[in-house]
Amino acid sequence: MRAFRRQCNAAGVTAGWNAMIKRFGVGLVFGAALANAAWAQGTARFDGQYVGELTLRGIINGDCTTPPVGAEYPLRIAGGLVHFKYVPRFDTELTGPVDPNGRFKATGKTKKGIVTMTGQITGYRNLTANLVSPSCEYSFQSRN
Numbered sequence: 001m002r003a004f005r006r007q008c009n010a011a012g013v014t015a016g017w018n019a020m021i022k023r024f025g026v027g028l029v030f031g032a033a034l035a036n037a038a039w040a041q042g043t044a045r046f047d048g049q050y051v052g053e054l055t056l057r058g059i060i061n062g063d064c065t066t067p068p069v070g071a072e073y074p075l076r077i078a079g080g081l082v083h084f085k086y087v088p089r090f091d092t093e094l095t096g097p098v099d100p101n102g103r104f105k106a107t108g109k110t111k112k113g114i115v116t117m118t119g120q121i122t123g124y125r126n127l128t129a130n131l132v133s134p135s136c137e138y139s140f141q142s143r144n
Contacts, residue, residue: 043080043097043098043099043100044079044080046077046080046098046102046121047077047078047079047080048076048077048125049074049075049076050074050075050076050077050125050127050142051072051073051074051075051142051143052072052073052075052127052140052141052142052143053067053070053071053072053073053140053141053143054067054071054073054131054138054139054140055067055138055139055140055141056136056137056138057130057137057138057139058136058137059135059136059137060132060133060134060135060136060137061134061135062134062135062136063135064135064136065136067138072143073085073087073140075127075140075142077098080097080098081095081096081097081098082094082095082096082097082098082104082106082117082119083095083106084106084117084140086108086115086117086131086133092108092109092110092115093108094106094107094108094115094116094117094131095107095108096117098121102120102121102122103118103119103120103121104117104118104119104120104121104129105117105118106118110133110134112133112134112135113133113134114134115131115132115133115134116131116132117129117130117131117132117140118130119140125142126142127140127141127142128140128141128142
């Protein structure tokens with residue numbers, strides 16, 4: 001019978017249970033750190049400078065600026081985050097994460113509402129995206 005008796009601490013909690021909980025907590029923290037590092041490595045491969053053209057695709061409401069022919073717009077990805085300075089109509093920066101497959105959604109606030117850029121990176125530095133503001137729709141195509 002003594003072989004089956006458990007050792008309890010002063011609070012009546014089984015000592016083995018505490019050790020198991022501690023191991024589980026350490027494993028959980030370690031696993032989360034590894035998952036975060038793996039995600040960051042998967043998106044960092046898209047990091048770099050991209051340059052492309054904006055094309056006015058549609059007018060939703062109001063006055064939209066047609067980008068000058070041949071004008072180039074920089075887009076930067078750093079640490080798996082898109083950074084795009086949206087200047088044809090509003091002076092705001094769009095930011096958002098890139099997923100491991102190269103898809104992204106970046107947003108920024110303006111006085112008239114939210115501007116959203118959704119896009120995809122395929123191949124080497126081939127980036128396409130659509131921008132939608134409260135008043136205009138644009139497309140972005142990178143140049144290699």
